[in-house]
Amino acid sequence: MHPRMTTRxxxxxxxxxxxxxxxxxxxxxxxSTSVFLSNGYVGTSMDEIAALARVSKQTVYKHFADxxxxxxxxxxxxxxxxxxxxxxxxxxxxxxGDAERDLCAFARRQLRAVMEPRLLQLRRLVIxxxxxxxxxxxxxxxxxxxxxxxxLATMFERLASRGALELDDPRLAAAHFNWLVMSxxxxxxMLLGEDEPATQAELDRYADAGVRxxxxxxxxx
Amino acid sequence: MHPRMTTRxxxxxxxxxxxxxxxxxxxxxxxSTSVFLSNGYVGTSMDEIAALARVSKQTVYKHFADxxxxxxxxxxxxxxxxxxxxxxxxxxxxxxGDAERDLCAFARRQLRAVMEPRLLQLRRLVIxxxxxxxxxxxxxxxxxxxxxxxxLATMFERLASRGALELDDPRLAAAHFNWLVMSxxxxxxMLLGEDEPATQAELDRYADAGVRxxxxxxxxx
Numbered sequence: 001m002h003p004r005m006t007t008r009x010x011x012x013x014x015x016x017x018x019x020x021x022x023x024x025x026x027x028x029x030x031x032s033t034s035v036f037l038s039n040g041y042v043g044t045s046m047d048e049i050a051a052l053a054r055v056s057k058q059t060v061y062k063h064f065a066d067x068x069x070x071x072x073x074x075x076x077x078x079x080x081x082x083x084x085x086x087x088x089x090x091x092x093x094x095x096x097g098d099a100e101r102d103l104c105a106f107a108r109r110q111l112r113a114v115m116e117p118r119l120l121q122l123r124r125l126v127i128x129x130x131x132x133x134x135x136x137x138x139x140x141x142x143x144x145x146x147x148x149x150x151x152l153a154t155m156f157e158r159l160a161s162r163g164a165l166e167l168d169d170p171r172l173a174a175a176h177f178n179w180l181v182m183s184x185x186x187x188x189x190m191l192l193g194e195d196e197p198a199t200q201a202e203l204d205r206y207a208d209a210g211v212r213x214x215x216x217x218x219x220x221x
Numbered sequence: 222m223h224p225r226m227t228t229r230x231x232x233x234x235x236x237x238x239x240x241x242x243x244x245x246x247x248x249x250x251x252x253s254t255s256v257f258l259s260n261g262y263v264g265t266s267m268d269e270i271a272a273l274a275r276v277s278k279q280t281v282y283k284h285f286a287d288x289x290x291x292x293x294x295x296x297x298x299x300x301x302x303x304x305x306x307x308x309x310x311x312x313x314x315x316x317x318g319d320a321e322r323d324l325c326a327f328a329r330r331q332l333r334a335v336m337e338p339r340l341l342q343l344r345r346l347v348i349x350x351x352x353x354x355x356x357x358x359x360x361x362x363x364x365x366x367x368x369x370x371x372x373l374a375t376m377f378e379r380l381a382s383r384g385a386l387e388l389d390d391p392r393l394a395a396a397h398f399n400w401l402v403m404s405x406x407x408x409x410x411m412l413l414g415e416d417e418p419a420t421q422a423e424l425d426r427y428a429d430a431g432v433r434x435x436x437x438x439x440x441x442x
Binding site: 188 | 261350
């Protein structure tokens, strides 16, 4: 589930017990994800995480200095898992010949990824705590929507320089694209507390409709 | 702050102590809004609300059967205070002659209202609790964005029937309008935990840009 949570040992760290340490680290991350998502940030204790991961509290602290650090790791790992493929895909879209087809394919994958239940739960948790712990939300924003919008802006700027799009402000256009695709099902999921508020077919329709509205607004005439 | 929280006594309720009862009710609502927004839903106790409102716990329960009922009243009052004028304004927009000017004026007012700090705080709280208490989020959704989008759909359908807009699905177009105007600053506010993430001038620019993108996509050609 969390490929990026496993840090590869650097050569000087290699030792007999390295795999065991890595295993414990992953157990702590998996346990803490469950506990955070069930109990919220304030309601989570390092004791409970240690118990669920079947390690000592000292081991938890050896790997993660404090609760905030641990939560930051989870946000980073979960958001990167979604955002990294999106980011790569956006950059590969730059040489497209058929903007509508390619943007629809991208938007469908992006929307499905963003609507993944675990990410929806984490997003609700981060928003709920953002007033008290803005650094957690900032991390989520910068590694998630912020980064995707940056990549889209780069791509749209190139499409505009080739005459495929007509825009003054690539970052604004990128944000409009992003939210045209995601806002309807994402806001419903956030407020209604549903982890699967729409079927895959419905998500595809929202993605396609968002792309069509975007192109109707920004395509060169 | 909360004009709708004050219930007008009906004739048969009129008695010597009615104003005192109304005053207490408002004190409870004001106190509980503060306590909920500071401590979250789970972290709030009826004891603390009673202490802050300077009434007995029995008085709190006399007015509000339980914590959920009390929280629902706050959501309803706060969201209605924002959504009611929006709703009325949307319906009055129907006879516009200059769609761009009128939609920009509406969008600017709508965005300023939605970005009111107290409403942002409540939205974060509702989202944070939506997984555990979906009925609270549903109330927020239905009385807030859901209702505004319904009104916009009615208005856009009439604009389309007069040939000003070109659309197949008025509710989809209404949702696109709503989120084109609000998503950029609202998502930043939600995730970054900032209650005033943008100046009024910046909000106006987001509103205008959202309307322009909407009209570029949906205006008849």
